[in-house]
Amino acid sequence: MSSVTRTSISKRRTLGYIGLSALGACIGLLFLLPLWWTFVNSLRAGGDTFRFLDPLQWETFFTLTPSLDNYAALLSSDLGLATWNSIFVSTVTVIIGLAICSMAAFALAAIPFKGSGVVFIVVVVSFLIPFDAIAIPLADLFRDWNLQNTYTGLILPGLGNGMAIFLLRTFFLAIPQDLVEAGRLDGLGWWGIFRRIYLPLSVPSLIGAGLTLFLFQWQSYVWPLLNGTDAQHILGPIALSNLQGQFNVDYGVMFAGSIVLTVIPLAIIIGFQRYFIQSVTTTGLK
Amino acid sequence: MNFLGPEDAATFAPVIKAFEAKNPDITVKYSQVPFDQLNSTLQQRLGAKDDTIDVYTVDQPRLSQLAAQGFLEDLSSLKDQTEAAVPEAQYSVNLYQDKMWALPVWNSTQLLFFNKTALDAAGVTYPSADPSERRTWEQIATDAKAVQAAGTQYGLLLEQVEAYYQLQPLAESAGGGSGITGKDNLTVDVTNPGWEKAMKWYSDTFASGLSPRGVGGFQTSPLFSSGKVAYFVGGPWDVGAFSKADVNWGVAPMPYFEGGSKATPTGSWSWGINPASKNKAAAKKFLEFASLDTAGNLATTEATTIIPANSAATEQYLPKLEALGGDHAKGLAKLIANENTETAKARPVTVGYIQFEEIMGKAFADIRNGSPVDERLKQAAQQLTDAWKQL
Numbered sequence: 177m178s179s180v181t182r183t184s185i186s187k188r189r190t191l192g193y194i195g196l197s198a199l200g201a202c203i204g205l206l207f208l209l210p211l212w213w214t215f216v217n218s219l220r221a222g223g224d225t226f227r228f229l230d231p232l233q234w235e236t237f238f239t240l241t242p243s244l245d246n247y248a249a250l251l252s253s254d255l256g257l258a259t260w261n262s263i264f265v266s267t268v269t270v271i272i273g274l275a276i277c278s279m280a281a282f283a284l285a286a287i288p289f290k291g292s293g294v295v296f297i298v299v300v301v302s303f304l305i306p307f308d309a310i311a312i313p314l315a316d317l318f319r320d321w322n323l324q325n326t327y328t329g330l331i332l333p334g335l336g337n338g339m340a341i342f343l344l345r346t347f348f349l350a351i352p353q354d355l356v357e358a359g360r361l362d363g364l365g366w367w368g369i370f371r372r373i374y375l376p377l378s379v380p381s382l383i384g385a386g387l388t389l390f391l392f393q394w395q396s397y398v399w400p401l402l403n404g405t406d407a408q409h410i411l412g413p414i415a416l417s418n419l420q421g422q423f424n425v426d427y428g429v430m431f432a433g434s435i436v437l438t439v440i441p442l443a444i445i446i447g448f449q450r451y452f453i454q455s456v457t458t459t460g461l462k
Numbered sequence: 463m464n465f466l467g468p469e470d471a472a473t474f475a476p477v478i479k480a481f482e483a484k485n486p487d488i489t490v491k492y493s494q495v496p497f498d499q500l501n502s503t504l505q506q507r508l509g510a511k512d513d514t515i516d517v518y519t520v521d522q523p524r525l526s527q528l529a530a531q532g533f534l535e536d537l538s539s540l541k542d543q544t545e546a547a548v549p550e551a552q553y554s555v556n557l558y559q560d561k562m563w564a565l566p567v568w569n570s571t572q573l574l575f576f577n578k579t580a581l582d583a584a585g586v587t588y589p590s591a592d593p594s595e596r597r598t599w600e601q602i603a604t605d606a607k608a609v610q611a612a613g614t615q616y617g618l619l620l621e622q623v624e625a626y627y628q629l630q631p632l633a634e635s636a637g638g639g640s641g642i643t644g645k646d647n648l649t650v651d652v653t654n655p656g657w658e659k660a661m662k663w664y665s666d667t668f669a670s671g672l673s674p675r676g677v678g679g680f681q682t683s684p685l686f687s688s689g690k691v692a693y694f695v696g697g698p699w700d701v702g703a704f705s706k707a708d709v710n711w712g713v714a715p716m717p718y719f720e721g722g723s724k725a726t727p728t729g730s731w732s733w734g735i736n737p738a739s740k741n742k743a744a745a746k747k748f749l750e751f752a753s754l755d756t757a758g759n760l761a762t763t764e765a766t767t768i769i770p771a772n773s774a775a776t777e778q779y780l781p782k783l784e785a786l787g788g789d790h791a792k793g794l795a796k797l798i799a800n801e802n803t804e805t806a807k808a809r810p811v812t813v814g815y816i817q818f819e820e821i822m823g824k825a826f827a828d829i830r831n832g833s834p835v836d837e838r839l840k841q842a843a844q845q846l847t848d849a850w851k852q853l
Contacts (some may be wrong), residue, residue: 223707226681227688254471316510324514403502404514406464406493407471417496420470422700423766424683 183342189382211438213237214431216248222428246432254407255433258415259440265327265411265458266393269334276335281344286356296345303338308398315402324404331412336395340385347381348374383451387444394441412437463490463741463748466504467731469766470499476692477761481751488744498633501816503545508533511738513731516745518736522566522729523809526558530813534563535735535742535816540750547754551728551808552771558811564734565760566754566771571801572621572628573794574602574717574731575686575694577614578710581605591793593800595716595722599632599663602693606672609692616706618671619686621696622679625827627727628695631807632660641822645813648853650846652822653749653839660719661835668830675831686711690839699800701787702767704800711790715797716805728806769798778801817849 217225217243228235250256284287284296314333323329351374359369375382398411405411410418416433419426467625468473471492478490495503501524507515509531509693520528527535538561545553574589574597581588585604585687589597606617630640637658651657667673673779677685686694687707695716696702704711718724733752735745758773763779767786770779780795787794812818825842829835 208562223684223687226677226684249524307657311810314507315506318511319512324512354608398499401499402506404493406491406508415494417498418470418494420471420496421766422497425681425699427681427684 198382210239214433215437218431218435219243220428220429221245222426222430225427225431234454236318246428247436248428249426249429250432253433254415255419255431255436256410257414258410258412259436261410262394262412263438263440265334265388265396268327268331269393269460270386270389272331273335273337273340274386276341277337277385277389278344278375278378278382278431279338279370281341281348282374284341284371285345285348286351286374287366299338299341301338301351302336303342307333307392311398311402315399325406329403330396330405330409331393333399334389334396337385337389337392340388340396343385343388344381347378351377378419380451383448387448391441393436400421463488463516463744464514465490465492465517465748466495466515467492468495468500469519474762475763476764477752478767479759480758481748485744488747489645490748498607499762504528504533507756508736508738513738513740514735515736516739516741517733517748518734519567520564520734522555522732523815524812525556525563525734526811526813528734529558529561529563530736533734534565535563535737535739535745536561537735537746537749538562538706540754543750543754548773549806550773550803551802551806555729555808555811556732564732565749566730566732567753567759567774568730569769569771570697570728570730571806572631572695572697572716572799573700573797575696575700575704576712576714577609577686577689577692577694578712580609580612580614580692584609588712591712591714591797593715593797597633597717598720599717600720601676602717602729603663603667603672606692607670610672614692615675615690618667618691618693619673619677619691619695621682621684621694621700623673623677623682623830624679624823626826627809629664629822629826630809631716631725631727632664633717634807635655635722636660636663637722640807642810642812642814642818647798647810648814648850650818650843650850652825653836653843653847657839658835661829661839663719664826665832665835667676669832671839687774698769698783699767701783701791701794705787705790707725713787713791713794714798715801724788724805725803725807726805727809728783728802729750729808730771731734732771756789763823769802782826814850814853818846821845821849 215235215239216239220239230266284292284299318324318329323332347404356369359373364372395413396411399410400414405414416430416437419433465474471494474492478492494727501521503804504565525534540561544556544562548566549569554567556562556564556566557852576589578588586608602618610617619775620628631654633639633641633668636656638654638657639651639661641650641657643651643781651674668675683696683700683703685691685711687704689709716726733749735742735749739745752762753759753772756772756774757780759770759775760779763770770776780798784791808817821842825838829836
């Protein structure tokens with residue numbers, strides 16, 4: 177009797193598990209659907225984008241005659257140069273930004289000084305204010321400093337990122353003080369402790385913070401417009417938006433551009449996914 | 463010299479090349495700003511006296527506001543020349559407080575495109591391209607329903623479904639006027655019987671399924687290209703696009719309401735000079751070339767199918783546009799020339815245009831989605847009155 181009950185319970189559990197997994201997979205697919213639709217339409221001529229949309233049919237989401245014409249058309253647009261510019265600007269931001277943010281986070285987490293709490297509050301508040309809100313006065317300052325239409329002008333606002341400092345500080349706080357004491361006994365100064373103890377232990381959270389910095393620049397749209405970037409300094413999102421003509425939109429080319437600009441951060445995030453999740457899950461653990 | 467606008471660089475490459483060939487000591491560098499961000503970007507950069515913009519494109523109905531803000535150089539010394547070179551509506555649209563602030567480069571109109579295959583399937587006769595045989599909206603709606611019944615998905619579609627530019631003629635034709643009156647053009651007038659009639663008719667086209675909801679402005683022409691729409695109201699730029707698509711189309715005058723007046727949209731872009739520019743002399747030369755010089759003005763339309771503002775250029779351009787459309791576009795040159803002088807109704811010149819366009823755009827969107835017309839127009843009028851009080 178009891179074994180029958182147990183079997184029925186375990187059966188029910190298995191069924192529940194399968195049901196939940198199927199539901200999860202369906203929801204996952206729903207999230208993927210718009211991206212997939214964009215991808216399929218990037219393989220179709222622009223005039224055909226809406227042809228199969230209503231009523232929904234199998235051809236809405238599949239095409240038997242894929243063509244790379246839209247991707248070829250991208251080559252003659254600004255998007256190629258813009259993608260390189262975006263990669264350059266984002267990479268420099270990640271490298272310099274990580275150096276700055278990790279040092280700031282270290283100072284806030286490990287070095288006791290008067291007013292560190294206030295500094296930390298300022299940092300937190302800084303990332304709660306949307307960047308767009310300060311972009312206009314900031315652009316005026318940059319113009320006065322002759323940083324308009326320069327790579328420096330594009331990179332600078334992305335370097336000090338409050339969110340990245342917050343993430344790193346929380347992680348640094350979890351590093352046992354005993355290790356710092358041991359380092360001190362071995363004659364390490366603050367720089368040595370930071371360089372030899374904190375950084376090597378914090379690779380996952382550095383990657384998490386790096387992704388935050390990367391995405392800030394990769395999606396940057398308002399700032400390059402305000403900063404008066406010309407065709408040589410153009411960034412990906414602007415070039416993509418420029419593909420939308422005033423009178424006619426070729427959705428095929430536009431979707432191809434979107435796919436290119438999506439695939440790059442997607443590859444980076446998937447590549448670092450493991451570390452990113454680790455950095456979030458271990459934040460605050462003691 | 464720096465030139466800023468919302469178009470693809472290829473659009474202005476021919477005029478820049480022609481200008482530089484004529485003026486070897488001046489080089490023009492063009493930067494593109496996405497259309498949706500053009501106004502906000504200009505506001506910010508011109509407001510900060512950014513001297514890296516010399517010449518920029520001016521959306522004609524926004525000219526008075528830009529001039530009032532001090533963002534445009536006074537070009538009144540070119541008044542007489544401009545008046546002689548362009549149609550009256552294209553001259554006066556550049557005036558604000560009796561001074562001229564920009565030179566007109568492009569003009570526009572709207573046409574009724576129809577899908578011949580779809581009309582044939584329903585046995586509906588083609589509308590004629592002759593302006594004297596202009597059809598009424600009532601006729602078109604009846605025919606469109608018949609075509610829809612014969613299997614075409616949508617009967618009628620306006621290219622910029624929620625834009626004042628395209629909907630103004632509906633109200634004008636129904637006797638409602640532009641929606642703005644008063645001495646300074648700062649009194650709202652969108653609740654009169656003409657406006658209500660036009661908007662009720664427009665609302666019905668969506669309620670009855672003649673036009674699709676949920677398709678935004680400028681997402682519309684691909685629907686016509688793919689053969690899903692019987693009648694499509696669009697601009698001359700569509701001639702270029704449709705001639706590349708495999709839909710069998712024809713063109714006719716934009717309809718009017720039975721018993722009402724005939725009205726079509728007009729106006730497009732002018733170019734102006736930034737008062738903070740350090741290259742004003744060169745900038746002025748460039749403007750004169752692009753607007754007042756026939757060959758220069760024609761060069762601005764080489765890469766995009768749009769009507770040049772200069773009258774002499776228009777005369778040379780229209781037959782070319784008709785030829786581009788081939789058999790589909792028979793009678794197009796005569797039709798556009800007629801609309802330019804006979805039916806064109808410019809958007810009102812007012813410093814309150816930006817708010818007007820924005821608030822009415824939202825009202826059009828709601829009306830299209832089923833908001834009660836009277837109430838929604840009253841609400842828009844109230845919002846506008848409040849917004850204009852602060853000017």
